[in-house]
Amino acid sequence: MRRTIAILLLATWLSPPAAQAQGRLNVITTTEDLAAIAREVGGDRITVESLAKGYQDPHFVEAKPSFILKLQKADVLIAVGRDLEIGWLPPLTTQSRNAKIQPGGSGYLDASLTAQVLELPQGQITRAMGDVHPLGNPHYWLDPENGKRIAKAIADKFAEQRAADRPYFEQRLATFVSRLDEAEKRWLATMAPFKGTKVVTYHRSFPNFAERFGLDIVGYVEPRPGIPPTPQHTLDLIAEMKRLNVKLVLVEPYFDLKTPNSIGRATGAEVLVVPPSVGGEKEASDYIALFDYDINLLVTAIKKAGAR
Ligand SMILES: [Zn+2]
Numbered sequence: 001m002r003r004t005i006a007i008l009l010l011a012t013w014l015s016p017p018a019a020q021a022q023g024r025l026n027v028i029t030t031t032e033d034l035a036a037i038a039r040e041v042g043g044d045r046i047t048v049e050s051l052a053k054g055y056q057d058p059h060f061v062e063a064k065p066s067f068i069l070k071l072q073k074a075d076v077l078i079a080v081g082r083d084l085e086i087g088w089l090p091p092l093t094t095q096s097r098n099a100k101i102q103p104g105g106s107g108y109l110d111a112s113l114t115a116q117v118l119e120l121p122q123g124q125i126t127r128a129m130g131d132v133h134p135l136g137n138p139h140y141w142l143d144p145e146n147g148k149r150i151a152k153a154i155a156d157k158f159a160e161q162r163a164a165d166r167p168y169f170e171q172r173l174a175t176f177v178s179r180l181d182e183a184e185k186r187w188l189a190t191m192a193p194f195k196g197t198k199v200v201t202y203h204r205s206f207p208n209f210a211e212r213f214g215l216d217i218v219g220y221v222e223p224r225p226g227i228p229p230t231p232q233h234t235l236d237l238i239a240e241m242k243r244l245n246v247k248l249v250l251v252e253p254y255f256d257l258k259t260p261n262s263i264g265r266a267t268g269a270e271v272l273v274v275p276p277s278v279g280g281e282k283e284a285s286d287y288i289a290l291f292d293y294d295i296n297l298l299v300t301a302i303k304k305a306g307a308r
Contacts, residue, residue: 025161028074028101030085031058032279033141034111034150036287038078040176041155045165051089054279057254059132059226063088071096074107075161078154081112084138109157112138115146118207132226133204142276143208144184147287148177183288187213187295194302200241200269201250202260205276213295218244221251221259229259241267247305248298250274253281270305272297 027048029035035050042048049070052061058080071077071092079085093102100107117136140146155173159166195214202221210217219240223233240246241263249271251260257271264271274294275281284290 022162025075025158026073027076027078027158028070029078030061030080030089031141031277033277033287033290034078034080034154036278036290037141037147037151037176038154040287041151041169041172042158043168043172045162045168046158050279051092054275054277054284055253055281057252058084058138058277059087061085061088063092067092068095071101072098074098074101076107076109076157077101078109078111078157080138080141081110082117082135082138082140083132087132107157107161109153111150111153112136112140114149114153115140116143116149116208118211119204130227131224137204137207139205139276140208142206143212144180144187144291145212146208147180151176151180180288183291187291190295190299194299197248197302198244198246199248199250200237200246200263201252202255203252205252206250206274209276209294215298218246221249221255221263234259234263238263238266241269248272248301250298252276270301272301274298 024044025042025046027038027042027046029038029048029050031052032050032054035048038046038048051067051070052058077093079089099105102108103110117138117140119133119137121134121136141150151173155169158169191213196216197214198216198218199210200219200221201217204220204222204225206215206217209215219237221229221234221237223230246267247269249260249263249269251257251271251273253273253275260271263269274297275284275290278284278287278290280290281293284293
């Protein structure tokens with residue numbers, strides 16, 4: 001009798017599987033790009049929600065009290081890092097009093113740690129003059145190679161939290177990487193004829209994208225990352241664009257089009273709103289769809305503008 005009870009207890013303890021017993025991993029990300037990649041890797045073993053929306057400037061997100069509640073219940077917090085969220089996230093994580101998701105905590109992941117980050121600062125690190133990229137360019141997710149690195153880091157973090165589900169996360173990671181590999185080949189082939197196309201962008205959101213797909217970014221509407229356009233900088237930019245015959249200005253969806261449009265009128269360049277994030281446009285509904293959308297938009301505009 002006692003032996004039967006012991007076996008029954010053991011059976012109860014062993015099944016259902018540990019993951020099921022623990023419930024789904026509750027994942028919060030700062031951006032929709034990270035949420036999209038987490039979804040690919042986590043499948044039905046996680047729930048995931050992004051704090052920022054893809055149509056918002058990720059540097060300047062309104063810190064809502066509801067975010068604190070979400071962070072209180074989170075098992076994992078994934079951030080872009082490199083100070084992208086410095087203006088809004090730290091007070092929220094502190095106020096959540098959730099030890100797991102504080103920087104350095106077991107449930108915290110800074111996705112930039114394994115990514116290739118461009119524009120690393122030389123010498124002393126400072127946010128002087130309002131530059132919002134003091135630790136290198138934080139828009140590194142716009143290179144599918146970094147997408148793979150982020151996915152791997154996320155799979156490792158999930159497996160740390162749910163050891164029993166490691167094979168599941170690794171399988172999902174492998175599937176995502178192979179889909180991304182295939183898509184990347186297609187994107188590179190589509191962009192190849194337009195290699196070296198000169199563009200101007202509003203903010204420094206696209207250096208990783210430009211490096212991967214062969215665009216030549218020759219200037220920015222912002223004088224420095226996070227600093228609004230000034231009349232003198234705009235005049236200098238117009239002169240430079242005329243000199244180099246630049247026919248495209250890429251603008252993130254959350255910036256005012258007034259200055260870009262005046263630059264377009266002065267230079268004959270087309271102003272193109274290009275979402276740098278999943279959810280920045282309805283069609284950019286996941287990580288692969290974001291590149292599909294942006295590349296299609298760019299190629300159509302380059303052909304139309306005869307920008308090469
Ligand atoms: Zn930025």
